[in-house]
Amino acid sequence: MGDAVASVTTGARTIDADFALIGHQESWRTAADVLAVLRGPERTPLPDEEIKDILPWIPPRAVCHVDVGSIIRTKSGAARARGLYIDSFIPPDRLEAAYVHENIARVRGAAACAIKAGAKIVSLGGFSSILIEGNFDQLPERHHTVFTTGNTLTVAFIVQGIQKMCALEGRNLSRSTLLIVGATGDVGSGCARCLAPIVKRVLLSARKVERLRRLAAELQDDGVQVEVATDLQQFSTEADVVICAASLASPSLLLGRIAPDAIVCDAGYPKNLSPTAEMLDAKVFFGGLGQITGGMKFTPDFHGVLNRHPFPDVVHGCLLEGMALALEHRFEAFSQGRGFITQERVDEIGTIAARHGIYLAPLYNADGPLEDGLDARWNGREDESMGERPSRTVGRIERRTSGHRRSSHVRADLMGGLSAPYFI
Amino acid sequence: MEPLIDVNCSPMECTSLSPSAPIWQDILAQAMTGELLAAMNYTSLSEICDDPAEVADALEHSECERGHAAAFAAEGRKIGVEVCNNVDAKHWKRLRDAFLRCITERDFIGCLIVQEIMLESFAVASYSRVGKVGPGSLGETFARIAAEEGEHVDHAMSILRAERARDAQRFDDKVYRLHLDVMTALAQMLAKECKDGHCEVCHASCVKPSLFEVSLSAAELRGASLQQYLKTLDMLGIPGEVTLRWVTQLPV
Numbered sequence: 289m290g291d292a293v294a295s296v297t298t299g300a301r302t303i304d305a306d307f308a309l310i311g312h313q314e315s316w317r318t319a320a321d322v323l324a325v326l327r328g329p330e331r332t333p334l335p336d337e338e339i340k341d342i343l344p345w346i347p348p349r350a351v352c353h354v355d356v357g358s359i360i361r362t363k364s365g366a367a368r369a370r371g372l373y374i375d376s377f378i379p380p381d382r383l384e385a386a387y388v389h390e391n392i393a394r395v396r397g398a399a400a401c402a403i404k405a406g407a408k409i410v411s412l413g414g415f416s417s418i419l420i421e422g423n424f425d426q427l428p429e430r431h432h433t434v435f436t437t438g439n440t441l442t443v444a445f446i447v448q449g450i451q452k453m454c455a456l457e458g459r460n461l462s463r464s465t466l467l468i469v470g471a472t473g474d475v476g477s478g479c480a481r482c483l484a485p486i487v488k489r490v491l492l493s494a495r496k497v498e499r500l501r502r503l504a505a506e507l508q509d510d511g512v513q514v515e516v517a518t519d520l521q522q523f524s525t526e527a528d529v530v531i532c533a534a535s536l537a538s539p540s541l542l543l544g545r546i547a548p549d550a551i552v553c554d555a556g557y558p559k560n561l562s563p564t565a566e567m568l569d570a571k572v573f574f575g576g577l578g579q580i581t582g583g584m585k586f587t588p589d590f591h592g593v594l595n596r597h598p599f600p601d602v603v604h605g606c607l608l609e610g611m612a613l614a615l616e617h618r619f620e621a622f623s624q625g626r627g628f629i630t631q632e633r634v635d636e637i638g639t640i641a642a643r644h645g646i647y648l649a650p651l652y653n654a655d656g657p658l659e660d661g662l663d664a665r666w667n668g669r670e671d672e673s674m675g676e677r678p679s680r681t682v683g684r685i686e687r688r689t690s691g692h693r694r695s696s697h698v699r700a701d702l703m704g705g706l707s708a709p710y711f712i
Numbered sequence: 713m714e715p716l717i718d719v720n721c722s723p724m725e726c727t728s729l730s731p732s733a734p735i736w737q738d739i740l741a742q743a744m745t746g747e748l749l750a751a752m753n754y755t756s757l758s759e760i761c762d763d764p765a766e767v768a769d770a771l772e773h774s775e776c777e778r779g780h781a782a783a784f785a786a787e788g789r790k791i792g793v794e795v796c797n798n799v800d801a802k803h804w805k806r807l808r809d810a811f812l813r814c815i816t817e818r819d820f821i822g823c824l825i826v827q828e829i830m831l832e833s834f835a836v837a838s839y840s841r842v843g844k845v846g847p848g849s850l851g852e853t854f855a856r857i858a859a860e861e862g863e864h865v866d867h868a869m870s871i872l873r874a875e876r877a878r879d880a881q882r883f884d885d886k887v888y889r890l891h892l893d894v895m896t897a898l899a900q901m902l903a904k905e906c907k908d909g910h911c912e913v914c915h916a917s918c919v920k921p922s923l924f925e926v927s928l929s930a931a932e933l934r935g936a937s938l939q940q941y942l943k944t945l946d947m948l949g950i951p952g953e954v955t956l957r958w959v960t961q962l963p964v
């Protein structure tokens with residue numbers, strides 16, 4: 289038995305962590321699968337009722353080690369970063385406001401685990417980010433650990449996803465009316481700042497009218513046509529491109545306010561929009577996801593359990609931000625607070641991510657993939673498959689500033705730059 | 713060594729006024745049995761200690777645990793029930809046997825791990841929960857004893873941390889071996905239902921299905937106990953991802 293014991297404990301000895309990812313399971317099914325991996329294949333999985341009894345009692349803690357690879361080569365091979373996935377064990381049925389204090393305490397506990405593990409940068413995934421984005425002062429004392437919500441890279445991938453979907457559907461974004469639901473949150477307002485200058489009109493929806501007015505005023509200063517409403521039915525026109533940065537119970541809530549064939553990006557958390565019978569022609573996709581082309585390894589092996597996507601090595605942008613910054617050795621709180629995400633910061637984190645082979649993930653929704661995942665043009669892999677090129681033009685962004693349009697080319701060199709061409 | 717309180721008393725028919733008295737009777741019986749077992753464990757521990765101060769310490773702890781057992785018996789009398797105990801009941805006996813194996817090996821550190829990390833985690837967590845819902849002095853007694861047991865854990869923690877600092881791998885392996893032995897037995901005892909027959913402590917049928925009548929549940933007591941255990945292992949410095957796997961692999 290001694291050997292068996294040694295293998296159990298040595299196999300997961302704590303290592304110095306470049307990064308830590310804080311997350312939680314969004315359904316009882318995923319929670320059950322995590323516990324099944326931990327129990328091992330030789331033991332019967334726990335019954336669902338037992339899982340619901342046990343999980344709420346588990347204190348926040350590391351679940352596995354995560355190794356992520358870059359496409360940048362060093363003398364010793366591909367650059368890599370090592371980290372931990374820390375689960376706050378927020379029960380999937382306790383995500384609503386009634387549990388906010390309990391959940392903040394769990395995120396604090398998870399943050400303490402990251403600090404104890406010596407993580408240099410910590411990404412706050414999923415609901416953790418929503419809980420903490422306005423409450424950074426509630427995180428525990430730390431000396432050598434920085435925290436990022438990861439929202440800037442999430443915004444980058446949402447924006448890229450919208451542009452890609454428009455291109456795939458042959459839509460002209462500059463003639464579109466964009467609706468953002470949850471517009472005043474960190475992600476929603478970041479998307480508004482990035483996309484408002486390149487669409488025809490923007491409709492902003494959120495619960496707090498004062499915040500809506502402030503954001504609208506900011507955008508109108510740049511010459512953007514903006515409408516705000518706390519109720520979707522109040523808008524004077526229908527949208528043909530929609531970003532749901534706040535979870536909706538059903539896409540049918542959008543009925544009547546969006547074009548029948550609207551492009552709908554589910555950027556909320558948890559992602560729960562899917563095409564319904566009433567909206568068969570809507571093009572719904574999950575936004576804010578990126579793919580690591582340099583590879584990702586979990587120890588123990590949680591592939592397909594912690595990242596449940598129809599494509600390999602796909603991760604939420606909020607978590608990828610910490611990984612990208614760790615690969616870049618930029619241990620800084622890149623995304624903090626609410627309302628500070630700008631086009632420049634989105635470009636910057638997108639460039640850092642792309643430099644390490646982290647690109648927009650192939651598009652999919654609850655029904656499955658919307659593409660084959662091999663679209664090299666969009667997924668940034670032409671450099672690997674087609675040999676070296678000194679530089680390439682990756683896109684053109686049309687911006688409207690102070691009532692007039694200007695265009696700018698965004699360039700990226702071989703090892704960096706934005707992965708996705710911007711088609712207007 | 714004989715426990716101070718007769719372990720062979722026959723179950724009594726409860727005729728007290730409170731309809732929940734039979735439930736408290738069984739809760740008190742489990743707690744009293746645990747305290748007597750702890751007293752026996754500390755007495756055994758004193759027999760392998762070389763340092764007179766450690767001997768005195770162990771005997772003092774033993775006396776303290778007997779006092780807790782007596783306090784639980786007294787709480788039973790207040791509500792009109794006789795509180796029985798049975799340190800030879802099947803689950804408790806397995807826990808005692810695990811401890812005695814450490815004694816046989818003169819493994820002082822192993823003894824502390826079993827008693828202070830594993831059994832006391834269970835005691836502190838479950839007594840705390842009972843303390844919150846127990847009526848009057850019964851609840852206060854559970855809460856007070858939970859606090860005192862917590863102090864025992866704190867005392868052992870410094871010794872165990874120092875031991876782990878010497879050789880973390882060896883220490884963690886020892887904890888895991890004892891975990892397989894002790895926590896498996898404890899997990900079976902804490903299961904939501906007693907699937908393998910009567911526990912030999914409850915005075916009639918199993919008390920677990922009735923716990924909701926006193927605002928408790930077997931799931932809650934198990935969850936709180938395992939949470940306390942994980943937190944105690946965290947304080948020792950054993951990696952959380954390792955202890956998480958240990959706990960999720962326990963029987964339910």
